[in-house]
Amino acid sequence: xxxxxxxxxxxxxxxxxxxxxxxxxxxxxxxxxxxxxxxxxxxxxxxxxxxxxxxxxxxxxxxxxxxxxxxxxxxxxxxxxxxxxxxxxxxxxxxxxxxxxxxxxxxxxxxxxxxxxxxxxxxxxxxxxxxxxxxxxxxxxxxxxxxxxxxxxxxxxxxxxxxxxxxxxxxxxxxxxxxxxxxxxxxxxxxxxxxxxxxxxxxxxxxxxxxxxxxxxxxxxxxx
Amino acid sequence: xxxxxxxxxxxxxxxxxxxxxxxxxxxxxxxxxxxxxxxxxxxxxxxxxxxxxxxxxxxxxxxxxxxxxxxxxxxxxxxxxxxxxxxxxxxxxxxxxxxxxxxxxxxxxxxxxxxxxxxxxxxxxxxxxxxxxxxxxxxxxxxxxxxxxxxxxxxxxxxxxxxxxxxxxxxxxxxxxxxxxxxxxxxxxxxxxxxxxxxxxxxxxxxxxxxxxxxxxxxxxxxxxxxxxxxxxxxxxxxxxxxxxx
Numbered sequence: 027x028x029x030x031x032x033x034x035x036x037x038x039x040x041x042x043x044x045x046x047x048x049x050x051x052x053x054x055x056x057x058x059x060x061x062x063x064x065x066x067x068x069x070x071x072x073x074x075x076x077x078x079x080x081x082x083x084x085x086x087x088x089x090x091x092x093x094x095x096x097x098x099x100x101x102x103x104x105x106x107x108x109x110x111x112x113x114x115x116x117x118x119x120x121x122x123x124x125x126x127x128x129x130x131x132x133x134x135x136x137x138x139x140x141x142x143x144x145x146x147x148x149x150x151x152x153x154x155x156x157x158x159x160x161x162x163x164x165x166x167x168x169x170x171x172x173x174x175x176x177x178x179x180x181x182x183x184x185x186x187x188x189x190x191x192x193x194x195x196x197x198x199x200x201x202x203x204x205x206x207x208x209x210x211x212x213x214x215x216x217x218x219x220x221x222x223x224x225x226x227x228x229x230x231x232x233x234x235x236x237x238x239x240x241x242x243x244x245x246x247x248x249x250x
Numbered sequence: 251x252x253x254x255x256x257x258x259x260x261x262x263x264x265x266x267x268x269x270x271x272x273x274x275x276x277x278x279x280x281x282x283x284x285x286x287x288x289x290x291x292x293x294x295x296x297x298x299x300x301x302x303x304x305x306x307x308x309x310x311x312x313x314x315x316x317x318x319x320x321x322x323x324x325x326x327x328x329x330x331x332x333x334x335x336x337x338x339x340x341x342x343x344x345x346x347x348x349x350x351x352x353x354x355x356x357x358x359x360x361x362x363x364x365x366x367x368x369x370x371x372x373x374x375x376x377x378x379x380x381x382x383x384x385x386x387x388x389x390x391x392x393x394x395x396x397x398x399x400x401x402x403x404x405x406x407x408x409x410x411x412x413x414x415x416x417x418x419x420x421x422x423x424x425x426x427x428x429x430x431x432x433x434x435x436x437x438x439x440x441x442x443x444x445x446x447x448x449x450x451x452x453x454x455x456x457x458x459x460x461x462x463x464x465x466x467x468x469x470x471x472x473x474x475x476x477x478x479x480x481x482x483x484x485x486x487x488x489x490x491x492x493x494x495x496x
Contacts, residue, residue: 214488
């Protein structure tokens with residue numbers, strides 16, 4: 027169905043969903059960072075419990091899934107159309123001064139999608155479908171909440187998982203670096219004064235998000 | 251100077267093409283690229299061979315007819331010029347120069363390096379004009395236009411429709427061309443009247459013709475011989491959005 031809509035309509039949706047997912051990444055990072063500040067995992071588990079049970083968040087969870095689905099389906103549709111638009115490529119690869127990461131959005135995007143599936147299998151499905159997460163016991167007292175925190179701590183003690191996670195997050199960073207300013211351009215928000223600022227902010231955003239997420243497995247791996 | 255040329259030869263639209271190697275000798279560094287091609291063709295004709303077909307017309311950088319994808323760059327390695335304004339001093343003696351046609355589904359190859367850019371004409375026919383009655387020539391100060399807008403419209407109108415943006419884009423997207431044509435009208439009062447209809451029709455035609463989607467790589471801006479800004483693409487996205495929701 028996404029083929030029917032015009033190229034610009036698709037791009038506007040692509041950017042809106044992308045911006046929405048970028049806000050989600052900030053919220054998610056904020057919650058994850060709680061693990062660094064509270065060795066008892068209480069803070070993290072309380073927030074995770076709230077996110078898993080609050081009715082408004084439960085509705086928003088479906089909006090988020092829709093956001094991912096639209097972004098992924100449109101991204102793949104746009105890319106397939108783009109490949110069709112040039113059936114025969116050049117012998118000499120283009121060396122135009124474009125932004126490096128912009129050439130590999132589909133590749134970084136697909137890796138992020140695979141990471142997302144693994145991520146869901148490791149956390150979301152365990153909590154929501156299999157209910158296989160142990161109860162959080164604080165100072166010997168059962169709390170009635172799931173211990174999401176211990177799941178994270180256990181996974182981040184496996185070196186192969188830590189490395190995989192860091193690689194996936196670096197790739198997410200590359201994706202975001204192009205995505206941030208690109209979303210504004212697609213929405214027509216270009217201005218000679220503000221566009222350089224948005225480009226700079228996009229670099230800062232992608233670096234902060236990437237480093238923020240990467241610190242957590244490193245911290246857990248080397249301290250626990 | 252001597253050069254090793256690798257040129258795409260294709261006898262006709264549906265024929266198989268291939269790269270053919272042509273050494274050229276004693277080319278003046280002050281010759282233009284197309285003069286170098288002329289020298290090669292004269293040699294080919296003298297040897298009874300078929301000359302290389304390539305597009306060209308004014309040879310002064312304003313008609314938009316010349317093309318050629320030279321060593322990975324539309325209009326060659328120099329900035330802000332067309333192929334006809336490119337000089338051989340931009341190349342090194344003994345260098346291998348690979349010359350390819352524009353590659354995009356909506357730009358089919360006619361022969362060798364010539365491509366059919368009728369698709370651009372069709373986009374213009376879909377709305378790249380003003381059809382309201384604007385009357386006789388008004389006094390210069392009768393219609394107030396902001397200097398900034400007049401300048402932006404003039405910059406957009408500098409687009410010569412050569413297709414380098416499509417050739418450079420990894421997606422073969424025509425957004426820079428279409429946005430320049432949308433912008434040059436949308437910024438001026440006479441063009442504003444039909445702005446909504448224009449952007450919707452031109453974008454629909456662009457999509458129909460099979461151009462790719464813009465992914466904001468900005469390779470088009472880097473390769474445009476007339477330095478058309480990607481700010482025009484943002485303006486077109488804005489115009490399109492407003493037209494769709496209103």
